[in-house]
Amino acid sequence: LESVLVPEGVSHQHIQLYLLQYQTYSHNVLAVIVKATFSEVEPLLLRFWGSFSDEVLNSLAQFSDVLAYCDILLFKTIISLLLPTPLHPIPGSLTPTIRGF
Numbered sequence: 001l002e003s004v005l006v007p008e009g010v011s012h013q014h015i016q017l018y019l020l021q022y023q024t025y026s027h028n029v030l031a032v033i034v035k036a037t038f039s040e041v042e043p044l045l046l047r048f049w050g051s052f053s054d055e056v057l058n059s060l061a062q063f064s065d066v067l068a069y070c071d072i073l074l075f076k077t078i079i080s081l082l083l084p085t086p087l088h089p090i091p092g093s094l095t096p097t098i099r100g101f
Contacts, residue, residue, distance in 0.1 A: 012061060015066065021051070026074050033081050038098050 008046040032040040052060070053071060082098055 015063060018060060022070050029074065030077060033078055036094055038097060
């Protein structure tokens, strides 16, 4: 993180705090995905983004490449959980829940 060029108005502390909060958020999202309680994903998403002030969101917008990278990693992990390899079949009881998500 120290070698990343941080835009004006954004401190390394802002980015570190965001990444720490994003890590917690990601773990929570993955936990509800693993439990197949998909209805809990939206409230987690709203609570996470709602926890930031407009000022912080505006400053983070300048750092969108890092934010996009974090989202891509989370989404790839979710996909790997929901769509296992052909060697690991999806349990029949989980299929309708995934389709509804």
